[in-house]
Amino acid sequence: MNTTRHSTTETRISAALAHSQPSTRLQAALAAGSNPEPEFVEQLVERCAIEPDFFVRDMLTWALTRQPREITVPRLIAELRSELAQARSQALHSLSKIGDQGSFAAISSDLMHDSDDEVARSAWRAAVALVPRGREAALAAELATELGRGDRDTQLSLSRALIALGETVPSILNAAAAHHNPRVRAHAIATERLLRDPDGEFAVAIKHATRIAIGPPPVGDAGC
Numbered sequence: 122m123n124t125t126r127h128s129t130t131e132t133r134i135s136a137a138l139a140h141s142q143p144s145t146r147l148q149a150a151l152a153a154g155s156n157p158e159p160e161f162v163e164q165l166v167e168r169c170a171i172e173p174d175f176f177v178r179d180m181l182t183w184a185l186t187r188q189p190r191e192i193t194v195p196r197l198i199a200e201l202r203s204e205l206a207q208a209r210s211q212a213l214h215s216l217s218k219i220g221d222q223g224s225f226a227a228i229s230s231d232l233m234h235d236s237d238d239e240v241a242r243s244a245w246r247a248a249v250a251l252v253p254r255g256r257e258a259a260l261a262a263e264l265a266t267e268l269g270r271g272d273r274d275t276q277l278s279l280s281r282a283l284i285a286l287g288e289t290v291p292s293i294l295n296a297a298a299a300h301h302n303p304r305v306r307a308h309a310i311a312t313e314r315l316l317r318d319p320d321g322e323f324a325v326a327i328k329h330a331t332r333i334a335i336g337p338p339p340v341g342d343a344g345c
Contacts, residue, residue, distance in 0.1 A: 131160050138164055143174040150177060154184030162188050166196050169215065170208035182215045190221060198227040206237040213243035217250040225251040233263060238275045241267070245282040258289040265293045268312070269304035280312040290316065307331040 137149030146168075153161040165185050172178045185193055197219075200212035209232065216224045225248065232244040245264055252260050264286075267279055283290050294316070297309035310333055 130156070131158070131164075134161065135164050138168045143177050146172070146174070146177045147180050150180035150184045154180070154187040157184075157187045157189070159189050159192050162192050162196055166200055166212070169211035170200070170203060170205050172207075172211075178211060182211065182218055185215045186218050190219060194219060194221050194224055198224060201227055201229075201232060206235075206240050209235070210237070210240045210243040213240070213247040217243075217247035220250065222251050222253055225253060225256075230263065234267065238271050241270075242275060242278040245279060249282045249285045252286075257286045261286045261289050261293050265297055265309075268297050268300070268308040269302055276308050276311070280308070280315050283312055284316050284319070303331075307333070 134149050134153050137145050137152075140146055140149070150165070150168075153165060161184070165181050165188070169178060169181050169185075172181060185197070194216070197212045197216050200208050203209055203212070213228065213232065216227075228244055228248045228251070233241060233248060235241045235244060245267075248260055248264075261283060264279060264283055270276070270279065283294070291313070294309045294313045298306055298313065300306050300309065
């Protein structure tokens with residue numbers, strides 16, 4: 122592609138990404154991913170931060186996975202410091218899809234405990250997807266401190282993240298099931314049930330676990 126044609130394509134995609142119609146923005150993201158160029162990275166990342174349509178955001182992430190990794194990953198890591206919650210969340214999601222384990226270090230404790238539930242959920246998923254071998258136990262312990270947080274969807278996201286971390290999780294859940302906070306106890310018990318029966322209904326598990334958890338914690342509980 123010559124310079125003039127390249128510039129024209131970049132300008133056209135930039136304009137289309139800002140179009141009022143979601144279908145036009147979707148096609149622009151598809152075009153950027155189908156014909157990857159380093160110059161598209163900034164536009165795609167910036168659009169991720171403000172894009173209201175779920176399907177367009179999903180296509181933007183796909184387009185980012187197609188761009189040069191050496192440019193895309195550092196730009197996404199920088200976006201984790203954005204003041205916009207959606208920017209942080211989408212950057213985490215895109216990093217998890219790119220799958221560069223070197224970016225795990227950028228998923229800070231602050232992100233995993235972000236006050237915005239969607240950012241925290243994205244951080245949990247990304248951390249689990251990118252965690253280096255041997256660091257699963259430490260990550261599971263970190264994530265377990267969020268047991269009891271949020272609504273049903275947030276709790277299910279955390280349960281799935283914990284379960285994905287494997288053999289270190291049962292002992293952590295067992296300890297959390299004796300926590301002084303009944304919400305934490307209920308969430309831990311429900312996660313244990315989901316671990317034993319991955320096809321089980323989480324809503325049923327959490328309802329059953331809540332009935333168990335409203336009683337006092339076992340004698341000798343020192344908390345988690």
